[in-house]
Amino acid sequence: MLYLATPSSPDIRAAMSAGYLGCMTTPAQGNKVPDGALYACDNGKFGKGWPGTERWFAWLVRTVTRYGADRCLWAVAPDVPFDAAGTLIESLPWLARIRDLGVPAAFAAQDGCDQLDGGLPWNAFDVLFLAGSTEWKTSPTAERLAREARERGKQVHMGRVNSRRRLGVAGWFGVDSCDGTYLAFGPARNLPTLMGWLGEIGHAPTLCATDRHTPQPRRPAPRARITAPAPPQPEPTPALPGQQPLWSP
DSSP: OOOEEESSSHHHHHHTTTTTTEEETTTTTTOOOTTTTOOEOOOSOOSSOOHHHHHHHHHHHHHHHHHOGEEEEEEEEOTTTOOHHHHHHEEEEEHHHHHHHHOOOEEEEETTGGSSSSSGGGOOOOOEEEOOHHHHHHHHHHHHHHHHHHHTTTTEEEEOOOOOOHHHHHHHHTTTTHHHHHHSSSSSHHHHHHHHHHHHOOOOOSSTOOOOOOOOOOOOSSSOOOOOOOOOOOOOOOOHHHHOSSSOO
């Protein structure tokens, strides 16, 4: 699993260049992608910084031209946070245009997207981005959609992953990447902790009652080695309500 963050310190930028982390960028952030780092393009719809569709797309074209389509993990189409039907209407006109840039198109799955008439537009996108509320994105429904996406040959991304517990859920869902603001607060202290968490992700019980024999998550091999402080000793991860712990030593 590749964790995407903002390049807020020299150590984080080094980890990105070495392939241990990916770089998340948005129109409002204006982040410079570190040399050799993989990057993803969020649209800024969640929170502040959405510039409008035409300015967003112009920014996306400039970003892909500057850093290369081959290093771009995905670009997420405009969405409507927490609104599945609104996201479908907003995203559909842009998915093909993102693909035309030579980068994978990501579709933001919001609460209730499994109940859309006609289902998800699977053939129109390459990456299922688990967005929406915390309750929804960590639910059995989201897990089923993540596993279906993998069966269809799609990549899966989870947004707003800022704890060991959430990282454990993402890992068990089999996501290829996730993002969060964890490293933005005390990067010198939190970088070794995050690297330790990433190393701990392993076996965990499924949330899906009908699917208990699934393959382990795919993890990209790092392109180089960096020196980092030894990770803390692993501790059991708190269980979701009604579930066994997601991980234990």
